Amino acid sequence: MAKDITTLADIVRTHGVSRASDNSLIEGERTRTWGELYERSIRVANALQAAGVGVQDRVAFLDKNSIEHFEVFYGCALINAVSVDINWRLAPPEVEFIVNDAAAKVLVVHADFWPVVEAIRANLTTTQLIVVIGGTGGDIDYETWVKSGATTDPGVESTSEDVAFQLYSSGTTGRPKGVMLTNNNFFVMLPGARTFWKLSDNMINLVAMPLFHIGGGGWATAGQFVGSSSIIVREMDPNAVIQLIEKHKITHGFLVPAVLQFMLMMPSVKEADFSSLQLMVYGASPISLEVLTNSVETFKCDFMQVYGLTETTGATTLLPSEDHDPKGPNAHRLRSCGVPAPGVEIRIIGANRHR
Template identity: 40%
Template sequence: MTLSPERPVVSDIPGLLDRWAAERPEAEALRFGEVRRTWAELDERVRRLAAALRAEGIGPGDRVAVLDLNHPSCLEMTLACARIGAANAIVNFRLAPPEIVYVINDAGASLLLVGPEFAAAAAAIGDRIPSVRRTVGTDEYEAWLAAHEPEPGPAQVDPADCFVQLYTSGTTGFPKGVLLTHRAMLAHSDNVGHSFEVDPTAVVQVAMPLFHVGGTSYALLAIAHGARIVMLRIPDPAAVVAQLEQERITHTFLVPALLAGVAQVPGVAERDLSAIRTLSYGASPMPLPVLRACLPLFPGRMHQVYGMTEACGVVSALGPADHEDPSVAHRLISAGTPIHGCEIEVRDPATGDPVPTGEPGEIWVRSAQLMAGYWTQPEASAAAVTPDGWLRSGDGGHLDADGYVYVTDRVKDMIVSGGENVYPAEIERVLAEYPGITDVAVIGVPDERWGEVPRAVVVAPGGLDEAAVLAHCRAHLAAFKCPKGINVVDELPRNPTGKILKKDLRAPYWAGRERRTV
């Protein structure tokens, strides 16, 4: 990755810190509440943490895990893992305890860093995560760092190494660890930075959770370009608006559900938000009323983005001109065009052959920013990325004659609710275990706040207590995955081969609407 024509290529994540600590040691790198870190301080802390991890016996190929709301320690852990050849498996703190156990055990994490809100939960599952040799609470984190001297010299790592492992739900009902490498993340930072003009003068707000590419990849984008990071612990609309104004934020990424809250913050139209250069939104459907409310707040600065964890984040974008030109209003339901460094094609999901312009198929992506595969899942990895480097997204859609991509359905029936990926198989697995339910299908239905939410359609010959079934779901699933309602039917529609016709179940809910990912 080349940050400027005069600078040498940086081939790994630690090289970025080396660069900025040498070139801009006293410039502010990160702000979190009252916490301030210069580039020199951030570099020193990461080197201390790398030494602390090595002292715990953690090295190349090992995994650690973080269970916390946004905090600089999680980002430092990712950077320290990058330095020693390990990887940070950041846990989605919204998961239910059994799901948290699964992720930590799947990663084989040797160390668990836990925030105060999750200390009790971590203690409760301690006997079910045998690979974890040590748990570090954030209240002891500073003393732990201070007990070690910073590692000297440049890091010795392979750009093809995974350094951050983010989990995405799988069609089998269990999350998969996505292997994101130095090379891929640097390519993503280069491509997005080129497309959205990120440079050392930028101030990048990290409002989304670090377990998501909208959090971690966005933070690493800032580090790649020497921009200042301003991090929020939780994505609260009022805090987002206050920070945009007070910190003179130039770049931010927000999901539509959060933007809906931003538009409703009292007095938001009178706030000075003029510093914003790029407000990106995506990860779930954007209700048009929310978009209409936001366009006057951020004129000429809104970018719709489409992407996926397996591509480190963004692969296409719809720019401000397409948001505000009435003559191309139809493009508001598109995901825009490929960003710099990305190719997008639509292929027949059965044959892999390209389909004609305008015809539906599966969206395929090729770029240097693709994952190395799924952790310990070679078959799933081979199915996701072709030998010639195309990622099969699992999303259905089409390309128009101008090269705009429209994401119109999910090949794998994925539901995107408030920026979170929800696979019906996860919910169906839990519901199938409930006594009296003999058949089940979960679909996404429209929701004005979250874009879409899960709804269960079940066969229960003896009837069921909906409240009890939903309580069962809450005990085994994260809240955002729980069905928002249950329909009881005599039988589920199936095709001649026995496959449930979910399109028939969805049809009454989506009549007259576009079901899409943005």
């Protein structure tokens, strides 16, 4: 089915029908089948339209990893609007800047972060509706809002060049910059990712890294592209991640080296069953040889390093699993960031600007 998917909306439209009874999302004790995710995304889409959100309008989302992220993400996609995920660690003035810079018409926020929004509400220049997940304080609570939406797919089509997801950079040279990722940005990458990450519809995917970051959001989208089940981690607890791998027989995951290091420090790691793991992807920061060696020995699965950035929709280089043997002939490559990912061209330029 994945070969027929060319936009983010196609993901939920396709799997929502062909895999309707299969689990799409699991977060704690909550689950959504693909059919349920499609139906609720449709309701979100129609509720957004009723709030005045049109083609390519922005919808801001402020929460930790959650099922609601995906409902809003795909709800936007179904009407060719743009989801803007906001870093929940930001201070109120920074959140205010992003919501206004994106010109978001609707802001969906979890009750945990309502104090942030309450502090800036009077300064939001384009936001017409504030929806609160799991609480009150905005214009309407999330569940009431979702139920208000019609159950018929609005049928809005999007093109490869339409913006689908907008993430904000760290702003190292000033204010954060909105990085506009199109459907084409994703779908130039996703078919290749299916091959080099060995993604399949029967994989169980660990979604533990922040979804407001291209690492977490891109990884989650790659798994959903093939129709997999995603296990969502809201609060990063290394011991809980170990338990989730065992409980759900997780096959694929993406983690940063610091999390791998903390997992190795947990007493429970020695007795845990990691036999279901097939691939662990890591990146976003350097990894020490000790942590990498111990991770390979402990989890006993393939490891792959990725290096990328938001503007490239994720991975630009890969260090493949065959180069992760500290005792093998390619051990020296462990200090490398790998080779260009499929479809990527890299040029190395010296200080004199020559190749």
